[in-house]
Amino acid sequence: MSTHTYLQTPSQTVGPYFAYGLTAEQYLYDYSSISNGNLIVNEQVKGERITISGQVWDGVGKLIPDAMIEIWQANSEGKYLKDRSLFHGFGRLGTGTHPQNTVEFQTIKPGSVNGQAPHINVIVFMRGLLVHAYTRLYFSDEAEANATDPVLKSIDPSRQQTLIANKSRRADGCTAYEFNIYMQGEKETVFFDV
Amino acid sequence: MTQNKRDWEVQPPYLYPAYKSTGLRAPTKPLVPLKHTLSELTGPVFGHDVIRPYDNDLTLNARKNGEPLGERIIVAGKVMDEQGRPISNTLVEIWQANAAGRYIHKVDQHNAPLDPNFLGAGRCLTDRDGNYKFYTIKPGAYPWGNHPKAWRPNHIHFSLFGNQIASRLVTQMYFPGDPLFDYDPVFQGVPEKYRHLLISKFNLDITEQDFALGYQFDIVLRGNSETPFESK
Numbered sequence: 001m002s003t004h005t006y007l008q009t010p011s012q013t014v015g016p017y018f019a020y021g022l023t024a025e026q027y028l029y030d031y032s033s034i035s036n037g038n039l040i041v042n043e044q045v046k047g048e049r050i051t052i053s054g055q056v057w058d059g060v061g062k063l064i065p066d067a068m069i070e071i072w073q074a075n076s077e078g079k080y081l082k083d084r085s086l087f088h089g090f091g092r093l094g095t096g097t098h099p100q101n102t103v104e105f106q107t108i109k110p111g112s113v114n115g116q117a118p119h120i121n122v123i124v125f126m127r128g129l130l131v132h133a134y135t136r137l138y139f140s141d142e143a144e145a146n147a148t149d150p151v152l153k154s155i156d157p158s159r160q161q162t163l164i165a166n167k168s169r170r171a172d173g174c175t176a177y178e179f180n181i182y183m184q185g186e187k188e189t190v191f192f193d194v
Numbered sequence: 195m196t197q198n199k200r201d202w203e204v205q206p207p208y209l210y211p212a213y214k215s216t217g218l219r220a221p222t223k224p225l226v227p228l229k230h231t232l233s234e235l236t237g238p239v240f241g242h243d244v245i246r247p248y249d250n251d252l253t254l255n256a257r258k259n260g261e262p263l264g265e266r267i268i269v270a271g272k273v274m275d276e277q278g279r280p281i282s283n284t285l286v287e288i289w290q291a292n293a294a295g296r297y298i299h300k301v302d303q304h305n306a307p308l309d310p311n312f313l314g315a316g317r318c319l320t321d322r323d324g325n326y327k328f329y330t331i332k333p334g335a336y337p338w339g340n341h342p343k344a345w346r347p348n349h350i351h352f353s354l355f356g357n358q359i360a361s362r363l364v365t366q367m368y369f370p371g372d373p374l375f376d377y378d379p380v381f382q383g384v385p386e387k388y389r390h391l392l393i394s395k396f397n398l399d400i401t402e403q404d405f406a407l408g409y410q411f412d413i414v415l416r417g418n419s420e421t422p423f424e425s426k
């Protein structure tokens with residue numbers, strides 16, 4: 001084990017007022033944003049176009065209107081790239097601007113990373129969460145890859161379903177996946193000790 | 195290369211009943227251990243293209259017709275890993291209330307004045323030695339609904355990435371000697387022994403003559419337990 005000279009700075013909640021600082025453009029504040037819901041920087045980027053839509057629910061089944069969701073994903077070849085000229089693997093949205101508190105990311109379907117099933121890393125922040133929560137999004141149409149994924153396999157089978165985003169075809173022909181995050185309750189999402 | 199785990203001795207718990215909003219939002223089941231893969235050991239990189247002039251100067255970046263009101267301060271420090279190695283070129287984002295304790299955010303209903311010349315949001319990249327620096331206005335305390343006479347201590351919200359998605363940190367910086375520490379369940383969510391890690395220090399070297407007092411707030415992100423090496 002390594003010895004640490006310095007202790008980690010403790011986490012604190014993002015609070016209810018992050019919007020004008022972290023997601024200003026989405027919330028129409030007069031300030032720029034480092035990121036938003038569109039990860040496709042240049043249409044030349046290869047890969048299947050998909051929409052990820054998600055909602056976040058509290059312990060009594062109420063939609064959470066002041067959460068912030070960040071995603072981090074590989075490109076269609078399963079590579080995490082620093083180069084942002086075509087595709088930025090990172091997105092950030094708050095749940096407060098949509099009437100149903102839905103976040104919607106426009107992205108490409110990630111490829112398999114080092115033999116794992118295709119997945120997207122999801123980080124959840126909100127008032128009332130003193131430490132952010134890490135989860136993962138897997139795809140319902142990747143049943144075969146999901147069945148051998150080491151992370152999914154490490155989870156109690158009764159809870160694996162909480163990480164699977166369901167595919168639906170939308171009216172505009174675009175492929176969409178729906179991902180719900182339940183903080184508590186019977187359907188409580190699996191969160192990881194990352 | 196493996197990323198150190200979150201140090202749960204230092205970090206606040208999910209459920210902290212004195213902070214009421216944790217009640218229906220804290221995960222109730224134990225976190226599932228995850229062996230780090232490239233998915234956790236990589237993270238977004240932001241460059242100077244996301245930083246505009248004056249983004250690190252909150253006394254300038256939202257001026258409409260004059261200077262923002264309140265006490266000008268400088269908040270500066272070093273971002274490093276647990277071995278004290280500087281984390282260079284990493285994005286630091288901050289947001290805060292104005293001098294009167296009011297956020298510009300639409301849902302902040304606190305009956306204190308907004309300042310037309312102050313937004314309260316800023317960002318910068320650390321330099322090659324891991325240092326960052328903001329010019330801003332000292333934020334006021336503000337009331338909230340958690341319990342009777344609940345007031346938040348003066349604080350500035352911080353958001354950092356570090357080099358990996360696993361080193362992501364959102365936190366709050368406080369000011370030395372605040373009498374509200376004893377009554378604030380957000381601050382107290384951190385185990386008592388480690389609360390000092392969230393309190394900035396007054397620093398005369400950062401202070402600027404005839405201009406602003408300086409506060410130092412160093413930030414430690416999770417690091418690697420082995421010497422990092424290049425892998426592609």
Ligand SMILES: [Fe+3]
Pocket residue numbers: 015017291346349351
């Ligand atoms: Fe605050």
